[in-house]
Amino acid sequence: MADGSRSNGSTRRDLPLVADRMVGLDRQIASGHPAVAAGWDMPVDLDKDPAVIPQLADVEVPEDLKREIEWRMSLYPDPRSAVLPALKAAQRVHGWLSTDAMRQVAAVMKVTPAYLSSIASFYDMLHEDPVGRHYVYVCTSVSCHLVNAKAVYDAIAAAAKKARLEGWDIREFECLGACDMQPMASIDGRYVGPLDPSDAPELVAAIKEGRTPLPGRGLEDEDYMPAGAGDPPPHEETQ
Amino acid sequence: MTAATELRLLKDIDEPGLDTIEVYERRGGYSALRTALTELDPDEVLEQIQAGDVRGRGGAGFAMGKKASFIPKGDMDKYLVCNADESEPGAFKDRVLMQKNPHLLIEGCIIAARAIEANHGFIYIRGEYELQADVVERAVRAAYERGYLGADILDSGFDFELVVHRGAGAYICGEEMALLDSLDGKRGNPRLKPPFPANAGLYQGPTLLNNVETLCNVPIIIELGPEEYVKVGSEQSKGTKVVSVSGNVQRPGNYEVPLGVTCREIIYGLAGGPPEGREVKCFFPGGSSAPVLTGDEGLDLTYDFETMAQAGSMLGSGSVIVVDDSQPLVPLALRLADFYRHESCGKCVPCREGTNWTVKMLERVESGEATPMDFELLAQVQSNILGNCLCVLGDSMAMPIGSMLEKFRAEFEQHAEEARARNEAAVVEQAAPELAAAPLTGPA
Amino acid sequence: MPRPEPKYVTFEIDGREISAPEGISLVDGAKYGDVEIPVFCYEPKLGQAVGACRMCLVEVEGIPKLQTACSTAVQDGMAVITNSPRVREAQNAVVEFLLINHPLDCPVCDKGGECPLQDISFGWGAGRSRFIEPKRHFEKPLELSPLVAIDRERCILCYRCVRFSQEVAEDYQLVFLERADHTYVGTHHGHPYVAPFSGNIVDLCPVGALTSSAYRFRARPWDIENGGSICTICPSQCNVTFSVRDDSKVLRVFARDNAKVDDGWLCDRGRFGFQAVHAPERITRPMVRDGGALREVSWERALETAAEGLRRAGPATAALAGGETTNEEGFLLQRLMREGLGSPHVDSRPGGPLDPGQARALARPDLAAMVPDIDHAGAVLVVDTELQDEMPILDLRVRKAIRRFGVKTVVIGGRPGALDPTADAIVRTAPGASEAALGALAAALGEVEPVEHAPSERRMPRDVAQAPLGGLDERQHGEPDEQGRSLDQGGLDALAGKAGTSAESVRNAAALLRDAGPVVVVWAERLSHGARGREAVAALLALAGALEVAGTEGAGLIEVPSGTNSRGLREVGCIPNLGPGLADAPEAGLPAADIARALGGELSALVLLHADPVRTHPDRAAWRRALAGAGFTVAFADFESEATRHANIVFPAESYAEREGTVTHPDGRLQRVRQAIGHPGEIRPAWSVLAELAVRLGAGSDPPLLTSPMVSRAIFEGVPFLAGITLEEIGGKGKRWQERGAAADVPAGAEMPSPGELESPPELAEPANGDLRLGTTRSLWAGRETEHAPILAFLAPRQRVELSPADGERLGIETGDEVEVARDGARVRAAAAVRDALPPRSVYLLEGVEESSASELGDGAAATVTVTRAEPR
């Protein structure tokens, strides 16, 4: 096939394609998930070469990233098991899974970029668009829904907009496994709750100023007390 | 309180530093492992687990010992996989176990692996549990340093490597076959069974896959001895269960109870019941996938696998979501259906299209565009999904939605009717605000 | 793996008892009772069932839930119901779900009339849709590549196309993206899906979602007629169907499944190359050179001028038959040469001589493997060929064997290839060092002490495990010997050194092969081309002996020839020293390489039958001189080429869609090429032109050859081991001659040498001053299809210089840099391509390309070249 014989041009998708990816997003359903996937109606660019496995010799990979991916691959009987950790590592380094980031992973793992795209687009925590290096996932799933989580999300989203918070992916999320903190949110993995819409401005302000949001209300905080724990009888083991 | 019994899994849960190997060992940790490796041979370990009769805590309630006994003997590569994907709405018990008592899980993994003679293990933790994965990873490292993991553990000749694997946000990866595909480095799509994991699981090798809580019970069985272990529990559900209670209750949280207490004890006695002045309208006894039970039918049933099944629902992962009588059910149903629509892997037709269609119909109910006939269709779509899918994710939506529709049909119809009336009023208002403002029934 | 013997089981379906082979799926088993179970995703050619569409749900007695018939194997005594109300309900439900997002635009769909979704909705649907929500609508179709368009509204996400890409072709470019109801078929970040076999997804798609850009909107199924034939574009000789309109226009080519040849797959060259048939630039009238220019003339004038010129040259005439020449054409060509002109100089191979004894040994039926043997071999050994380029369908076959049946693979060669990631062992040699490598392997197999090696228990079939993207364990690579030779002069070490590899990697391969069971050796004809071709074939035969191929059921050799019908041409006598039936020719002639040298000297005329040696043969300069020097040249050609530019007479040649005759598959299967469309212009069949020339040269047959079947019969009479075969017996699926009684009549060949008897190969040339060893390789796309089929034009290969990362670094060359490759004053310029897995000191160039072909650098044998960054022009 035409692999090496056609040189790889550099018309790479390094600029976010958010604009063209918005096509077809007009119909949104209740929870804010778009009705159709972005990209569904995009043709390919016939000027591009097919995305075959890149040659490592042609791709510059940050040394740390390369080492991490190779180490991850060594942990499994089949190196491909390391695809999620590898993509996560690349996402950490690049902020998102840009075409360059994917090419680097593909070259180290010796897999096709399409394989990586099929994986990355399947999982909610991997992003092929620059949605933000950090995240606030506000759980609006069943239990949190029952205690008004949508209002919490709306308040946080509005506060973030007002504060012009950039580089953060703020979105509704499915159950985060912390209904005891309902309604709650995960801020880059730090679970905080229970939340009230009135917490939103302070939460956003803390993020913006680089402070820990809502100290004492994070799951791992020393003095954390879950909901209702103050009321008699105290929780769990004292039954 | 009648539920009061000795805690097993949550025994020392608030002991500071329980997640460190020192404290865990001080509390008697890893002594079951020592017994299993130095006093018992693998078959005896397996026998004890079987005799302990612990049913899977991940959802299906399949007897763990029996599943382990399906693993073929022989020196092929075998695998132990711990399902720590806990992503079902309402479930959060594994989170606490891993965060607070990671070594119990690790000890359980090693003993279970010994029983089936697997030399590789993986703990698949959902990606959102970053803190918990960090804790477990640290604990695994400590266990390696102490020689509980790695080569020739406790001079028994048994080798076991344990890797913490983090997911990246996909509920379906909790389904065992999807989890294996995901761990294989693929999209998390369930595969056809058979072959079952016991024969061809991870990397096509025999694989034992169990939930976190299930595996946490293993050291306890060995420690107490199976005879002692089975003294707690109901006829067909042995041991204790960590129940996650959430929704409209005053004290949401994890409560460890002996299987067989009543639902009322859990919801009211432990979790404080619904807010002041509210009644339990219905509850999901086994997470969002379980058919709902109304307060009247469910509260006085005993909480165990067999009773919940008899009542037409299931104990599932042991997550109780309480809905009080102030909650409208249509938005809840819509939110729940949308969860499954979003989390469907998309592989099989009835689930992919059925969840999508259900959401669209419920949206119409919510927005007042539904007709009474739509409820019949909605119910039929649920039964067209049921039993026709590749895995049970589709059923997991069809069952609760179907049960809500069945038990609260009138509320659905009323909701639609009210929404329609609201719409009509809005249309009138837009067209002729003066008219809308005027009282409808004659002059005052 | 032993070939499974089918055992029959009896079971009940809808109350009737039927029996079917054990282990097949219920879907297939039901067909034995004429019961059709509807399916969308099930396609056994793609491997294990996936159970995605749920269309095939049935009741199985004793199992409470409905079961998918595609994934349930038939078992003795089982009872199945496919038509109960419960099953009907499930089927209706699935159809209804499927149509939710389907546009039902059948009237404007290419698939209309041959669409499984249409048929199944009609047969198994409830005939209504209760879905009133708006459907999604988008602009369509969208391009997926220049060859294939995609209509995502129509897609039912059945997994067929993506499974093909991932688990059959293993190019892994076409994938599902996103998940849930957002899932769609796509590629990485808008790259086109371009891979050798991409077009198969059009055949696989059960709805009109994937369509061929060459066929889209060209016709509706009822406008066309379908005719079966063989694709003669490459040696894979896939069985194809031509869809034809008005007996004159080929509208599409699609697979005609023959499990013994192609498994129902085609490469894109075969699927889309048919467009060249209708290229406006085709030569359709006879031409004669007149005052320096070719002029169209009458057939009579062309034939007479040709006969006259050839008569004049007589025994000083030489002839080359190109790879696509049929048996009939080749047979008549050699007869014309030998009997009409008294010249023995006829060749169908591009290089040096072929040893007659070896030719006969290689034709021994007990040394021959057939294509399906690959499936059930213990191991496949691939010697110095990139199958994806040289015999693409065999590449798919080997992949299938590995993935589905756990067959082991050993690859020998200098250039990293497409099978490397799936190979169990790789012996990486210096370019063109196969002779030493084969000798070393034969010697290693003879070593008494089995050596420690990687675990050899049969690997799990990968079908259910992993696609081969994981890369290969470092240990399995042949450590390329930095010195190029070993200091140890003894035995294996020395041989391995001469091959540019390590004894360890050879031993590793040998250990694997020794324990594997029957070995199928796939080797490339180029092994026999060079100056040491004879010795190299001897090493191959020694290896075959060491592997005990002859005595082992299911083991054998398969040759990847240089041309489509090379095997047939050899067997009908288009070899300078071999007559029909591999008998010694009465007089030995010159092989192609010598013909090039002799033209303009002792040879004065040349017949080129579908041959363009400047393009395809080694040493381009020599052939340019030869064509210029030949006094009189007759060319049978379909397009202008270097051959026609020097020809005195040009006979318009048939395309494969117009041709009638037989070809011989590399595994010995005779296959019929059937005429699908009428001849455009004044084209006549080449066999009739050759027969007519023979008449004019006084060597006509008696009775005269009036039809193509008459020529076929003449061959069957003239070749003893084909005696008695008929065209009917060959039929639509072909017939391997080795499987017939007459096969015993292959003349006795050379003895199989033992490894100890092999002549010692020469030392590996030591490149001086940082020079590199030159290797050559062919591209699938080097050929007239990319030049004359507009849809394939974008694939026309351009030369590139493949270097190892180490050499790239040393020479300051990166991928994309313009470089110059020089040897003895000859130069080639092209872009560099650094390849991770290429061993240092090797450089690979394409042969057979129009511009800057490797053959510009001479005959390529064991050459060293100087590679430098090119000065800007």
Ligand SMILES: Cc1cc2nc3c(=O)[nH]c(=O)nc-3n(C[C@H](O)[C@H](O)[C@H](O)COP(=O)(O)O)c2cc1C
């Ligand atoms: C859609 C779906 C999601 C599931 N999620 C989980 C999960 O998050 N954790 C879990 O342990 N089991 C989950 N299960 C159940 C598993 O498939 C499996 O039955 C279980 O992990 C087996 O472990 P056990 O026998 O110890 O319960 C899920 C099943 C389905 C169908």
Ligand code: SF4
């Ligand atoms: S494009 Fe066709 S073959 Fe591919 S998934 Fe869709 S329906 Fe199936």
Ligand code: FES
């Ligand atoms: S054909 Fe059986 S599930 Fe698709």
